[in-house]
Amino acid sequence: MSYSALEQHFEQLHHLQHLGAICGWDQATMMPAGGNEARAEALGTLAVLCHQQLQDERLSDWFGEAKSEALSAGQQQSLAEMERSWRDATLLPQDLVRARSLAGSRCEHAWRSLRPANDWAGFLPLFEEVVALSREAAGARADALGLSRYDSLLELYEPGMRSQTLDALFNDLNQWLPGLITQVQEKQRNESVLQPAGPFATEQQKALGLEVMAKLGFDFNRGRLDVSVHPFCGGVSDDVRLTTRYDENDAAQALMGIIHETGHARYEQSLPAQWRKLPVGQARSMGVHESQSLFFEMQLGRHPAFLRQLSPLLNQHLGEQAAFAPDNLARLYTRVQPGFIRVDADEVTYPAHVMLRYQIERDLIEGNLEPRHVPERWDQLMQQYLGLSTKGDYKNGCLQDIHWTDGSFGYFPSYTLGAIYAAQLAEDMQQQLGRFEQLLSGDLAPVFNWLQQHIWQHASLLSTEELLQQASGQSLSSAPFRRHLEQRYLG
Structure with missing residues (x-):
């Protein structure tokens, strides 16, 4: 045959x-x-x-x-x-x-x-x-x-996605996101937040990360954690390689990076074994892949109920201190502050980093922007979206990402598409299983079982639109993402 x-x-x-x-x-x-x-x-x-x-x-x-x-x-x-x-x-x-x-x-x-x-x-x-x-x-x-x-x-x-759709989505975000950023910053201005007191030895951070990965269901028999300049998840389903980077003065960066990459890894490790060596057994799209990592990091990892489980682990591995109290962690991990670095950006300002890159890479490929003009355009858009200037600061501006170095143009929209998909999935999961306040307070198996049933087992057997429809009952929409942000950050 x-x-x-x-x-x-x-x-x-x-x-x-x-x-x-x-x-x-x-x-x-x-x-x-x-x-x-x-x-x-x-x-x-x-x-x-x-x-x-x-x-x-x-x-x-x-x-x-x-x-x-x-x-x-x-x-x-x-x-x-x-x-x-x-x-x-x-x-x-x-x-x-x-x-x-x-x-x-x-x-x-x-x-x-x-x-x-x-x-x-x-x-x-x-x-x-x-x-x-x-x-x-x-x-x-x-x-x-x-x-x-x-x-x-x-x-x-992102098979089936077009820049016309992205333009409409990003134009919608641009209508309400700047105002939300301002509102949240004003709300948080007088909040008291304790910063964890380091240094935190790399080995202690790694031990913490490995325990959190185990809690999130990572299969160490089919994967491992290492260090790289830019965190990523690579390999194949039966041989998954995660990386992170450590800063001994900031344990949060590596930990949340590990949680993010573990979301990618759980998706990879849970793809259907029957199809695993064929294209249909691979992840549906990078947006769907990002939806899993952002679900783990943002929807799950920064939720107060999950942070209550994380608190004793932080005390155990990094040394007990008041900054690791659950309520303080909830404030700490939801701070909103415009910054230069995309991978360090908070959940609310992150889409601005993606919209900036989308506009630049689209114009580069279409021939409307030459490479030598990228720093100037980057600075212009950073000031427009986040009120920050990167003039002359290339390492914190247009040199900060690895994606363009190997020609991965068209990738960046996947990050914000992933955040939108994740919000839709989280909203539907809670409608079916109950609020995260209860789901994330104990055994996380029901969460992972739901993802297995609605996302992981389907690989590329369904289109992205079909995945969203059967899991959330709706087409792509930024409305659940907006509701999620407003509820979490404005109450």
Whole structure:
């Protein structure tokens, strides 16, 4: 059967991608600096091998024949996802795939030293090459798919999403978010908050993080925690790699980062075993993936009921102090203050960071903005959205993220889409199971079981819209997100 041949072919591709994911994890965590050029070449070769696997001349015939075979509903969706992966791969020539991989690896590696040095001038030539190649790839995709250049890249991360929809969502957020930020800051102005007194040894923070991961159901037999410059969750379902970064003067950063990445990991580890090595067994979209990490960090991790469970663990691992009292933690973990760094941003100001990046990357890919003008545009939008200037401060401005270094344009909207999805899911979960005040006060199994039933087990068997409809009964809307923020921060 042609469908069986396709399954075997895509399982082989999965094994190659697994190796690439672990090589990428090692590059970010343990690889000596001198190994980067060789690693970049190796990953470039691997990228070509994966691309060749997807361009195998037999695939076209197999897809045509498989469509006439008697397939189950799951197999039909699996066939559609394999064909989508094949279609995406055949849009780009191999030399462009290799060139993008090499340019991305070099730019990302250089960024790790150029960002701390605030060296935009050193970064710019590498970035210009990444942007040029990304525009070329976007043009090829756009011509084949009948989309704009930016939408053709957005399709890679959030299938079915279009910039027109994002514009409407972000315009809506922009109508009420600035006022909410002002209201919350005014409300919190006279609140008394104790700051935890460090230093907090890295080993103590790691022990705390590992215990919290266990509490959140992470399977250490199929994953591990390490350190990197930029926290991430990588690997594959049976080999999940989490990273965080530690600051001995601020334990909150690493802890909430670990909770966030554990949300990603639980989704990965809970994808259906039957489909795990096929495209249909992967996460539906980056927005859905972010919805799980933000559900863990924001909806669950910063809820007063969960913080009551966290309080004794903080005292146990970091030393008992009044700042770790539950009520103080609730105030501490919901402070709203506009800042420069996206990954450190609070829940209320975070969408502003995403809207800024969305506007810049869209204009970069569409050719309406040149790389050399990014710092100026960044500063302009930071002042517009958050009242802050990054003029001359590149490391806390346009050099702070890793995403653009390897050409991941179209990714950033997933973060705020994820927050919106998470709010919808949390609202529906509480309507079905009861308020979080009770759900998060004891055993968390009902929460995870609900996510397993409504999100995790479906992988890519359902579209994002179908996932939202069957879980929350509504299409994408920012209304639950607004209700969540207003309830949490204004009472």
